[in-house]
Amino acid sequence: MASHSSPIIHFDHATFGFPGVIALEDISIEIQSGEFIGVIGPNGSGKTTLCRAVLGLMPPLKGHLRIFDCACDELRCHHKAMIGYLPQKGVVDRNFPVTVLETVTMGRYGALGLFKRPGRKDREIAMESLSHVGMDMHKDTALGYLSGGQQQRVFIARALAQQPQVLLLDEPTTGLDITTQHNVVELVQHLHEELGLTILLITHDINMIRSRVDRLVLLKTRLYAAGPPADVLKPDILSQVYGKDLVITDKDLVIVEDYHHHH
Amino acid sequence: MFELFAYDFMQRSLLAAALVGALCSTIGVFVVLRGLAFMGAGTAHAAFAGVALGYLMGWPPLLMALLFGLATVWVTGWVEEKGRMKLDVSIGILYTATMALAILFIGLMKTYNAEVYGYLFGNVLAVTSEELLTIAGLSIVVVGAIVLFSKELYFIAFDQEMAEASGVPARRIFFLLLTLVALTVVISLKTVGGILVFAMILIPASTAYQLTHSLSTLTWYSIVIGVFCSVGGVLISSYWDVPSGPAIVLLATLLFFVAILLSPKRQRQSLAVN
Numbered sequence: 001m002a003s004h005s006s007p008i009i010h011f012d013h014a015t016f017g018f019p020g021v022i023a024l025e026d027i028s029i030e031i032q033s034g035e036f037i038g039v040i041g042p043n044g045s046g047k048t049t050l051c052r053a054v055l056g057l058m059p060p061l062k063g064h065l066r067i068f069d070c071a072c073d074e075l076r077c078h079h080k081a082m083i084g085y086l087p088q089k090g091v092v093d094r095n096f097p098v099t100v101l102e103t104v105t106m107g108r109y110g111a112l113g114l115f116k117r118p119g120r121k122d123r124e125i126a127m128e129s130l131s132h133v134g135m136d137m138h139k140d141t142a143l144g145y146l147s148g149g150q151q152q153r154v155f156i157a158r159a160l161a162q163q164p165q166v167l168l169l170d171e172p173t174t175g176l177d178i179t180t181q182h183n184v185v186e187l188v189q190h191l192h193e194e195l196g197l198t199i200l201l202i203t204h205d206i207n208m209i210r211s212r213v214d215r216l217v218l219l220k221t222r223l224y225a226a227g228p229p230a231d232v233l234k235p236d237i238l239s240q241v242y243g244k245d246l247v248i249t250d251k252d253l254v255i256v257e258d259y260h261h262h263h
Numbered sequence: 264m265f266e267l268f269a270y271d272f273m274q275r276s277l278l279a280a281a282l283v284g285a286l287c288s289t290i291g292v293f294v295v296l297r298g299l300a301f302m303g304a305g306t307a308h309a310a311f312a313g314v315a316l317g318y319l320m321g322w323p324p325l326l327m328a329l330l331f332g333l334a335t336v337w338v339t340g341w342v343e344e345k346g347r348m349k350l351d352v353s354i355g356i357l358y359t360a361t362m363a364l365a366i367l368f369i370g371l372m373k374t375y376n377a378e379v380y381g382y383l384f385g386n387v388l389a390v391t392s393e394e395l396l397t398i399a400g401l402s403i404v405v406v407g408a409i410v411l412f413s414k415e416l417y418f419i420a421f422d423q424e425m426a427e428a429s430g431v432p433a434r435r436i437f438f439l440l441l442t443l444v445a446l447t448v449v450i451s452l453k454t455v456g457g458i459l460v461f462a463m464i465l466i467p468a469s470t471a472y473q474l475t476h477s478l479s480t481l482t483w484y485s486i487v488i489g490v491f492c493s494v495g496g497v498l499i500s501s502y503w504d505v506p507s508g509p510a511i512v513l514l515a516t517l518l519f520f521v522a523i524l525l526s527p528k529r530q531r532q533s534l535a536v537n
Contacts, residue, residue, distance in 0.1 A: 055428040085428045096296065096421055097472060097481045106421065109414050110430025117414065142476030162429055 008033045008165065008198060009054060014063035016049050023049035026063070027223050031200070033165070036192050038209045038229075039202040041219035042242055047202045048088070050219065051170050054200065055085055068165075084159025084197075086169040089148065089176075100146070100154050101139040104129055107161025122161075129160035132195070133187060149180035153187065160191070166198045167191065173205060181208060206233065267501055272388060276454075276501075279390040279398055280493035280511070283451045284463065286402045288489025289409055290447045291468035292482050293440055296420035301351055302339050302441075304461045305358035307448050309335035311457035312361040314382045315368035324382070328452055332445035335361065340441045344434070385456025387497055387507045394453060401450045405443050416440055417478055459508040466515040467492065473519075473526040488518060 007030035017023040024046040031037060041047050052058040053065060064071065068082060084107070107129065108122040118126075130136040133153040143151060152172055159167060169188065173181035185201075189212050192199045203209055210216070216232040218225040220241045225232045239246050267273050294303050313331030317324030335357055342353040369379060381389070390398075409416065415436040418426040427433035444464075451460045471484035496511025 057424070057427060083428070085425065087422070087425055087428075097476050097478060098421060099477050102478055103421075106414075106418050106426075107429060109418050109426070112414075114415065114432075115411060144476065158425075 012064040014060040038213040084164035107158040129157040284489040284493025287463035288467035291464040295468040309361035312365035336441035462512040473522040
């Protein structure tokens with residue numbers, strides 16, 4: 001576990017939503033540098049809202065949110081480039097005319113600022129990011145020609161090109177076959193270990209990540225539990241959140257859920 | 264055919280067509296990629312309503328066109344951002360409402376005004392030297408802004424939320440794009456007309472989209488296609504004595520269908536299905 005100095009992400013009794021609709025209520029959690037956190041919860045539990053909050057796209061209605069040195073009580077935070085973000089699949093148009101290297105280089109744009117064009121150093125960072133995800137030989141391929149798993153790798157490389165401290169992944173395995181799902185999660189764990197990245201992985205697939213994360217955060221509008229997987233994945237806690245969708249087999253907890261995209 | 268080039272009006276109209284073709288096809292890349300096609304069509308009609316009001320009240324028609332165009336893009340942009348209403352619905356309403364305004368303004372005029380209809384259908388062969396200078400000046404402003412902000416414009420076209428999340432001021436860039444669309448429509452109004460201007464924005468970029476997988480190549484293809492169709496259309500128009508607007512747009516449409524037939528994407532996709 002990481003040292004408990006000052007947390008890099010700190011939710012302090014924070015409530016998020018739109019006027020009249022509460023998406024997340026009274027969330028308090030501290031995330032330390034170098035942690036691997038899995039965020040779980042049923043559909044509509046506020047996972048994506050948490051993600052938008054961490055990205056600085058949504059200030060809290062009540063309470064406080066601090067990310068790095070940035071008090072994110074208002075929009076226009078300056079921490080954004082420090083968080084590499086992998087959005088949910090299906091958000092990006094598969095046929096968008098862009099090559100792999102062009103996609104990854106976009107990760108540099110925020111840090112470059114207005115009016116500056118990506119130079120040799122930015123291309124080097126982009127290529128290095130591609131080699132971290134094992135896609136460097138595909139740099140000139142059209143994004144649309146890649147498989148779903150390869151596209152996820154390219155988008156992860158795009159996030160890495162920001163040279164972030166935190167990698168935030170929103171449902172990175174959705175829509176991939178089982179083998180590819182494992183490969184993507186393995187890649188994330190590898191990046192966590194090799195680059196020392198703090199990982200925030202949002203997923204509905206608890207079994208995929210339970211053995212890999214330091215802590216699980218269980219959401220359903222409120223924060224139900226946060227801690228090591230063994231402490232969170234207890235039948236009494238889970239059944240509060242998932243209700244009848246929870247099936248407990250001999251050794252394993254299985255959550256049966258009709259999973260739908262929620263945008 | 265070549266003796267046509269000797270005429271002043273012909274040189275002016277070819278130059279105007281080339282400028283408008285280049286301008287429309289450049290901004291068109293971002294309009295197509297960001298999915299703003301219908302918004303642009305609505306803007307063109309709103310701008311025409313501005314022209315009609317200008318003539319009715321004796322105010323400068325192009326300034327009114329600009330005000331109407333900007334109001335339309337900003338309102339629709341704001342509606343899209345808030346997500347209060349589906350974009351096609353809000354544009355559909357503004358589109359028809361501004362058209363109704365245009366008809367109303369024309370109806371209120373005491374006399375028939377041929378100049379107003381000139382803005383509806385456009386006539387590149389009638390461009391004056393002063394208008395050519397205005398077109399050139401404004402084109403430099405729009406293309407300059409696109410060049411300055413090209414990387415941000417590409418990024419928000421690709422994925423605005425991702426752009427915002429990685430520290431690009433995506434919202435402001437989006438409204439800049441909308442403003443540039445309105446400016447482009449107004450600049451092109453006199454030459455290609457309110458009805459056809461949007462074809463000039465849409466078709467070259469969509470044609471280029473069929474032919475490449477790289478953003479930078481797409482932009483260059485689009486500009487080449489846009490200029491080729493504009494200049495080719497004007498030549499066809501004067502040689503066979505047909506209206507210039509339809510000649511340009513139909514030439515572009517023809518190229519579009521040829522591109523679809525030749526598209527490497529289409530062939531690749533039919534392979535990828537297996």
